[in-house]
Amino acid sequence: MAEAVQSIFPDAKFGIGPAIKNGFYYDFDLPRSLTPEDLPVIEAKMREIIARDEPFNWREVAKEEARQIFAKQPYKLELVDDIPGDKVRLYQQGSFLDLCRGPHVASTGEVTVFKLTSIAGAYWRGNEHLPMLQRIYGVAFDTREALDEHLKRLEEAARNDHRRLGKELDLFSIYEEAGPGLVHWHPKGAIIRRVIEDFWKDEHIKRGYDLLYTPHIAKLDLWKTSGHWEFYRDYLYSPMEVEGQEYIIKPMNCLGHVLIYKTRRHSYQELPVRYAELGTVYRYERSGVLFGLSRVRGFTQDDAHIFCSFEQLKDEVVGVLELAGFMMETFGFTNYKLFLSTRPEKYAGNLEDWEKATETLSQAMEQLGLAYQVDPGEGAFYGPKIDIKFEDALGRGWQGPTVQVDFNLPQRFQVNYIGQDGKEHLVVMVHRTVLGSMERFLASLLEHYGGALPVWLSPVQVMIIPVADRHLDYAYQMEAELKQAGVRAKVDARPERMNLKIRQAQLEKIPYMLVVGDREMAEATVSVRLRSGEQTTYPDLNGFKERVRLAITAKEKELKL
């Protein structure tokens, strides 16, 4: 692609051009902005180069030589300087020479099926203070079928984009006037969130957690004591001043939980203490990286902190992993992987604790028969952690549950318990979420189900569609009866044609539509239409009610008649 671009723009300056998942990109500094119409032209050039079947040859040269070769390529010169050692590797095909570590395919003829997919702006070295280059993305596959499959998936992904679904299904908004990255939940989105939150709370209480509510602001000093000011300053909002004291809006919920724990002394008999909160936190992210619900500036974590002894740590981690698995399963995410992140170079606490804790995390996963990969050095500075990443229906990865051991906060805040020996011991703290955040989790649900959520999560579960005005009273009667049974039912009473109402309910991904006409009224039967188009008739409302009730209470993932 770079050779093709050069042949069209002889003065092009070249940035970097790596291979990525499913494809590749290259960053160029060009005399004019590219438009989508440029892509077929570049593709045509590429096909010519491929047809020439030119071999890729490489050689190693001294940096001095490379600097002469790339004398008119300032970005390449920077790259040459950055490469360690005295030599760099060059690849050449035909007359085109590039700086590249390799490896490459043997010749241009080996590239069979490819497509340039998009153009984007990209700062040189990802730094917004450096020049903006133009990036061209492309994909390459072995077969035409694989490319078609990929393009189909991309199309489906665009259709399932949660930002698009959020608008179509009227679930949430982010307003420029209020601020980027700040999510406003519309009524229907709020119903989904409430259902998830209630389920989450009940499940936590069952599993021995206590719920808390803590404020959204606190004195900055608290965050200095904790180390957050030092380690996460870039993500914190600027302080507010109140009567000569600085406050910040909280970036995490842990400190409020530590204060509550420390309100009184705890004996070893009372441990573990498990505090859970749906706590809304605010973290600064550059506006360039904000993305729908999945990268935001304010989000509600399904947070919890466990205060326990080292001896209890394994059982607690097992409990969290079980809960996490149960949650993933319940919401329909069956494809997930575990990652164990170990001690980074800069860390708090002592080596022995780190080793014990890392070992404990491994044991917990092994006890549950869960396979995992190790991410060496990827732990937080305060302790090792387990991250669970799950895939949605289209194979895209999502950050899911996390379990983090913390040696730092107990030390800094002297979070103790009285042991059997009558003496004070530091607790081990565990930070964990099982959904991540309400915002990102809704995004993953929407994309996984393409907006057609399971019945228990659907904002409107049953849309009752009267054929004519004379069926309206009867429709309202059905609505009342369904609501009484805890079903979110609604009557579409608008003076519109039945087919239009059905189409709209389908667009809104409402699981069940009940069409009420003369026959249904006379026979007291229920004509049901699923959003998928399937239809059936229930002999009476009770039968249908039971079906919906079961779909809700059993949290059925598939919509059934």
Place this chain on the structure above:
Amino acid sequence: MAEAVQSIFPDAKFGIGPAIKNGFYYDFDLPRSLTPEDLPVIEAKMREIIARDEPFNWREVAKEEARQIFAKQPYKLELVDDIPGDKVRLYQQGSFLDLCRGPHVASTGEVTVFKLTSIAGAYWRGNEHLPMLQRIYGVAFDTREALDEHLKRLEEAARNDHRRLGKELDLFSIYEEAGPGLVHWHPKGAIIRRVIEDFWKDEHIKRGYDLLYTPHIAKLDLWKTSGHWEFYRDYLYSPMEVEGQEYIIKPMNCLGHVLIYKTRRHSYQELPVRYAELGTVYRYERSGVLFGLSRVRGFTQDDAHIFCSFEQLKDEVVGVLELAGFMMETFGFTNYKLFLSTRPEKYAGNLEDWEKATETLSQAMEQLGLAYQVDPGEGAFYGPKIDIKFEDALGRGWQGPTVQVDFNLPQRFQVNYIGQDGKEHLVVMVHRTVLGSMERFLASLLEHYGGALPVWLSPVQVMIIPVADRHLDYAYQMEAELKQAGVRAKVDARPERMNLKIRQAQLEKIPYMLVVGDREMAEATVSVRLRSGEQTTYPDLNGFKERVRLAITAKEKELKL
């Protein structure tokens, strides 16, 4: 009292000394700080003066003469200057002369029963930049019985102080380290709050409200557009800066609701739109006025905003008043009064709208047969309002529900609907809360019930107390069965004596205690003890379970066997 103080401190400087509800106070500038031991000495002097039965005489004098009389009383001189007109009134008994509008009782002998109750610091003119004076509070009654009754009530009030109960019942904390006025809800407090919130949400959904979630920060510009920056600036937190834009933590929820409403156009057929949110807001209050849960810096309003046409306003206000009455009733507050606050001097909107809206509020109350008082000029600048104040069991007043009409925001944000005429019309906005805030409402509940909350609100509803270790398994079995039935039951498994466990459960105001011993196990009967001390035996657990279930579902206010 002032004469008595002067006889003890001849150099005392006198501030003001008005009559207040149930008693009186006087502010003094004294050469030394008073201690509680001074009060009996002053009381003794007062009794001497009362025994002399000296008549109170008054006369009017020219201000010039008054200035000479009070030459050594700087505070009185200030007061003389402030009184309009040329003359002031003086009262004299014996040799003591004071500036006073009157009226007074005829002579000191008419004062029969009194008691000095406390000493407090008070800024001259309530201004923290002026000198701090010493205030002595006292009460006076016609009879000894009335005084005793009052003192008993005070004692009871101190016992029922929500700050004290909050600590004793382990419900919440405010930590100096996190910041004054910021409430942290402990597990038991959070249970109460969740029960209230769930009830509140369900009730709102039943009544046609939609729930929302909106963020806690927004761009300052939004609050400039709304007028809050101009009118409420003193209560707003200082701005935070994000990428060159100023943000503030929200002092109210309305703007987020306005943005959501404005996401799309609304036809008259869709009105009224009712948006409800348990929204946590932050307002600056001077640390001097903060008080427990009832005056705080962060609180969760049970907020809602109704967008309707003027024609719908009356029905909407009726609906809110009905909901407010239902809430007050459900929580056991039967003694409440309504106040209609009318147009202040400085107001937004036009006169005609104000009159129509004020009239509409009156009509709504009249339609429901509710008596009300008028607070002239006490409306918000943006519209007239109804405030409901209720009394707790000890006769203390609490600020309750409020319904406020708003002409300002619809105008400033162009909040419209499409009328039957196809044109845009401004909506009328109603701001309302029916509990006020979660924090203040919990305070009122605690003080009203002296911490002994109705069963449905009690964090622990049933404490199961095994007599010996051999009853423990059976106790856990009962706990599981009760939990299964939705009852918050707990086993006190500590190796302590039964009587101690009962006493502690009583101190924790747990409604029901089940004592499980040999007989209860053998006969499968249930020995129940109420926190009030009453006892009975149920023939089986089912019978007891039904009793508790009914207490919960019927939200019974009285605890019954």
